[in-house]
Amino acid sequence: MSIICTDRDRLEAFMKAELNEKRYIHSLGVEEMAVHLAEIHGADVEKASFAGRYHDIAKCFTTERMNEYVLRYSLGDEYIDNPALAHSKVAAAILCNEYGVQDEDLLNAVKSHTTGRAGMSLLEEIVYVADAIEPNRDYPSLKTLQKLAESDLDGCCIIILDFTVDMVRAKGREVDKTTLNARDYMLEKINKKDGR
Numbered sequence: 001m002s003i004i005c006t007d008r009d010r011l012e013a014f015m016k017a018e019l020n021e022k023r024y025i026h027s028l029g030v031e032e033m034a035v036h037l038a039e040i041h042g043a044d045v046e047k048a049s050f051a052g053r054y055h056d057i058a059k060c061f062t063t064e065r066m067n068e069y070v071l072r073y074s075l076g077d078e079y080i081d082n083p084a085l086a087h088s089k090v091a092a093a094i095l096c097n098e099y100g101v102q103d104e105d106l107l108n109a110v111k112s113h114t115t116g117r118a119g120m121s122l123l124e125e126i127v128y129v130a131d132a133i134e135p136n137r138d139y140p141s142l143k144t145l146q147k148l149a150e151s152d153l154d155g156c157c158i159i160i161l162d163f164t165v166d167m168v169r170a171k172g173r174e175v176d177k178t179t180l181n182a183r184d185y186m187l188e189k190i191n192k193k194d195g196r
Contacts, residue, residue, distance in 0.1 A: 004050050006100030015057050027056050029134030030127070033146075037126045040150055044123065050101075051109040051127045058090040066090055073097060085176060088114040116161055116182030125157055132160045154193070158186045 005011055019027065034052030038045045058066065066086050070079045073093040079086035092111040095101040109127040112120060116128050133145045133156070149156040161183040168175045 004046065004101060004103060004106065005095070011054065011057075011095075011099045015054060018057060019060050023056055023059050025136055026134065027053055029136040030055060030130045033130035033134045034126050037130055037149055037153065038123075041122060041126065041153055043126055047103065047106045047109070047123055048126055048130075051106050051113075051123065052130055054095060055091060055110045055113045055127060055131065056087065057094060058087045061087065061090070069093065085114060088112065112178075112182075115176050115178040116157070116186075117178050118181040118185035120157075120182065120185070122153075125153055129153060129157050129160060154186060154190050158183065158190060161186060 015027070016024065031049050031052035034048040035045055037043070038048035058069065061069070061083065063081060063083050066083045067080050069090040070076070070086055073090070075086070075089045075093060079089060088111055092107045095110060096107055101107060105121050105123050108117075108121065109124045112124050113127050113131050117124070120128065129149050133142060133149055135146075145156055145159065148159070161179065164179055165175050165183060168179075
């Protein structure tokens with residue numbers, strides 16, 4: 001096993017201390033699904049496992065604490081008072097700065113698991129999709145999307161991106177530009193693959 005993290009035991013303790021039971025179970029589910037998809041699609045299984053397991057380590061922070069990390073690691077003013085978008089960036093910053101994680105692809109997978117991004121790597125796409133379709137989720141099309149992700153990861157990804165955009169707009173909120181760019185990128189990728 002390669003060294004992804006300088007102190008895995010301390011990171012595991014941090015995760016267990018910081019996450020509520022529901023979020024902890026979700027994280028294990030994302031790890032399970034990310035490993036499954038990595039095996040099918042030929043991604044690095046160890047990195048998928050790690051990114052899936054620790055992607056949400058900052059999710060349960062208070063807004064005040066999230067803001068402290070955003071400022072500490074200079075993540076950008078757009079994340080102040082915006083924990084929904086900040087938690088993935090904060091998680092990646094913690095993994096990098098406090099637990100010695102230096103693998104850029106892995107850190108990007110954690111960073112982009114909420115919004116996706118244009119130019120996502122295979123690992124990033126796997127973690128993004130796994131977050132939405134892990135086995136503890138409960139919505140009508142879950143089984144269909146899980147099956148689709150096994151055979152057509154890009155197709156599953158675009159459905160999730162479209163759903164996210166529609167859901168955010170239905171709540172009367174502005175859609176993050178990174179998500180819109182990710183959707184445009186994925187559509188273009190699919191069209192090129194299909195020869196359009």
